[in-house]
Amino acid sequence: MRCRTHAGLLALLLIGHMAAAADAGTLARLRARGTLRWGGDIQGGEPYVYQDPQDGARLIGFEVEIAEALAQRLGVHAEFVQNDWQNLVPSLERGDFDVILNGLEVTDARRDRVAFSRPYYAFTETLVVRREAPFHDLAGLRGQRVGTLNGSLAYDLLTAAAGIEVVLYEGVQEPYLDLEQGRLAGVVLDNIIANRYGLVRPTLRAAATVGNGFYAAAVRRDDSELLQAVDGALAAMQQDGALRSILTRWGLWDDRQAPASDLPRTTTTPEPPHPRTLTQLPLFLRGAGFTVVISALAMALAIIGGLALSLAGRYGGVLPRALSGVYIEVFRGTPVLLQLYVLYYGLAPILTLNAFTAAVLGLGMNYAAYEAELYRAGLQAVPVGQSEAALALGMSRRLALRRIVLPQALRVALPGIANDFIALLKDSSLVSVITVVELTKQMTITAVDVRGWLGPGILCAALYLALSYPLSRLARWLERRLAPA
């Protein structure tokens, strides 16, 4: 009894202590911790937040300076937290950091999720096209492919403009690269990005300003105390010119950056549809279709290519043998993500593949290296007596290989190949980096649209399982069926 009482008391004390800490509010916790944790994505690049080219360990950018000035006014130090840009809001809600400060555009849709501070920058959306292209507004781009970043205000603008095929990118360089290569008809992004990454290319020009808006800091909706503090600090920075001097230093000051008091707290942006996950089912099925088609074509390529590689490695002359060995080591020893980037972006000036072809080729060439190793193991497993018996019957080496050795080697390799197909099905999600919208990419797009990961995640997982489960049953069956007799 005594023990229980003590335990109960202790529990009560603990709960009371925690409640007290929560009551203390964000500001008190910030000051106790000594840091303002702010979230951003260094992949957004110069001039937002990025690694100092002179010192990779140091972060620089106009938002770094704003964050430091903000923190200083709150009496703490700024601490940067790296986070994938399109997931800054969910991460903020999870409590990974206190504030988002990373080119987050003020939109009505986001206002449902976060509390925005007063803006610190007024931007425009710039449509960039190739110099010789006839386009001068979004309406003219009907039926064309236009690139932007997932989850951006520009994405909302483009989806609201009917008839445009929106192509999503992860980084700010790649859309302009693809525009130059003719894979896109236009790119719509914030003017800061357009000026630094698009319009520096002589082949491109700004066609129109198609929207405008504001960057603001964002905190959790229930965090009114921090919001007030951030607002106060930003207002002070606007009043005393600190903000202006930061923006000027980074070449970002322009006429739109009106006197502080005039910066509105809200903006009018197209309210994007607020879909539910299930209404997106057709899009998911389309994504799953892409996943299946890309995986199947890549696997076919890998099966044929792998066979050629393993035969060259085993029966070829000195040169084919060496080439096959190098190929296998290079493709197995480097990430498939890197290979996809090189194939799609790196080779673009010489060989401009469309995204679908690059996806199939990239995955197929990567998996060919793995299949070659499976064939090699299969070929090694066939006893030398088998080919001797075939030769002794008067078969040519080629015939002996085709009729006697390969069928047996394939039986050894087949369960492994089926397993690799399952792995490929999932690896195919990597092709989203070269703008293919397959199942996983569709999931991330929907997750941004419906502002939640759980529903889309479960739907996406269910579709992957529906695809891979039959394959894994097939692999098991093959293993049993082809077990060495």
Added chain:
Amino acid sequence: MNSPAVVTVRALRTRLGAEEVLRGIDFSVDRGEVVALIGPSGGGKTTLLRALNYLTPFTTGEVAIAGLRLRPGMSERTDAAALRAVRQRAGMVFQAFHLFPHLTALGNVMEAPRHVLGLDPDAACARARALLERVGLGGHAQAYPHTLSGGQQQRVAIARALAMEPEVLLLDEPTSALDRRLVGEVLAVVADLAAQGQTMVIATHELAFARRVAHHVLVLAAGQIVESGRPEDVLDHPQSAATRALLSLE
């Protein structure tokens, strides 16, 4: 000798690594003749048989099968056609059978007539069925090798070799891998072939069988033919120490 020699071997030497395995072999086999190759293990019997269809290359000397010559230094790559021509005329039966596990008994026997000789499927199938009947396995045509006993597998292997209608059949210790009780069925098939005039060279430890079936016995020891002659002469009146040692082991 009024019938032409099917196999001629002259001054055959071969080395495996540093060791000279065959040290000057001369003999010939006439059409319809059965030659038994006996001798201690490691004496070179298997190497000699494999040299006859060039599965093991030889260093010097010459082999002729049905008039087709094999020379030292031939290569699987550059002399492929010549080697195929010889191998199609010299059937091989291995100690460990080496049946093709992914094919049925019928498939094993049909394979070479179908794909080497280019017979149409019906003709190849008819030939294969007849051969399986001949080795007593007409009822096992659709069986896969792993469902057959060792003796049955070796009989399929013999049928497979015969399907190419070889001038000479080379048998490398065809019963050494078998249980005692399965040896008889295989030897019966071989004896039957001998009775029908099939030219054969048989490496064997079965001396009683050699005496009964062979026309000629070669004793191979340490890479040389130490004694040769009719079975009754060699086995009843051995001249060499090696033969006497071999016989005393029995």
